[in-house]
Amino acid sequence: xxxxxxxxxxxxxxxxxxxxxxxxxxANAQNSEYDRRNRMDKRIQNMLVTGxxxxxxxxxxxxxxxxxxxxxxxxxxxxxxxxxxRLFLGNRDYGVDERYTQRIHWHVLGVPKDKPISNDxxxxxxxxxxxxxxxKHKKIRNYIIKLSRHGTKDSANRIFRSxxx
Numbered sequence: 001x002x003x004x005x006x007x008x009x010x011x012x013x014x015x016x017x018x019x020x021x022x023x024x025x026x027a028n029a030q031n032s033e034y035d036r037r038n039r040m041d042k043r044i045q046n047m048l049v050t051g052x053x054x055x056x057x058x059x060x061x062x063x064x065x066x067x068x069x070x071x072x073x074x075x076x077x078x079x080x081x082x083x084x085x086r087l088f089l090g091n092r093d094y095g096v097d098e099r100y101t102q103r104i105h106w107h108v109l110g111v112p113k114d115k116p117i118s119n120d121x122x123x124x125x126x127x128x129x130x131x132x133x134x135x136k137h138k139k140i141r142n143y144i145i146k147l148s149r150h151g152t153k154d155s156a157n158r159i160f161r162s163x164x165x
Contacts, residue, residue: 047109054110
């Protein structure tokens with residue numbers, strides 16, 4: 001995604017005066033972020049409507065907490081999602097808990113193809129999950145908010161999704 005600075009430079013190169021370039025770049029950045037959030041919200045809503053959505057948190061154990069292999073583990077996370085989930089939206093995030101400072105993990109909302117992802121399918125650590133129709137509505141709401149906020153915060157720099165909407 002282009003930074004505000006990049007947008008301003010592009011508009012200046014197209015001949016816009018500095019003040020107009022700044023105004024247009026700022027408006028474009030706001031619209032882009034608004035559109036991205038709306039696409040995410042629509043995708044999440046489509047999954048929840050199925051009544052079969054599950055919220056997953058893929059975590060890694062200490063032995064895999066090495067920055068040089070995080071990209072490889074993320075690819076395995078995405079492969080796991082593609083194998084077991086018909087629809088999904090996920091993101092990479094870093095923990096802020098004092099015990100797990102900067103511990104990488106992935107949040108995924110998904111609709112299973114046949115059966116939910118089992119702990120045996122995730123060899124790198126722990127797989128926590130909760131169904132969307134769980135009776136604990138506050139917990140479900142918090143997971144939805146967590147996923148959508150994590151997908152748009154600065155530390156969540158990678159979002160992945162199924163091709164099917």
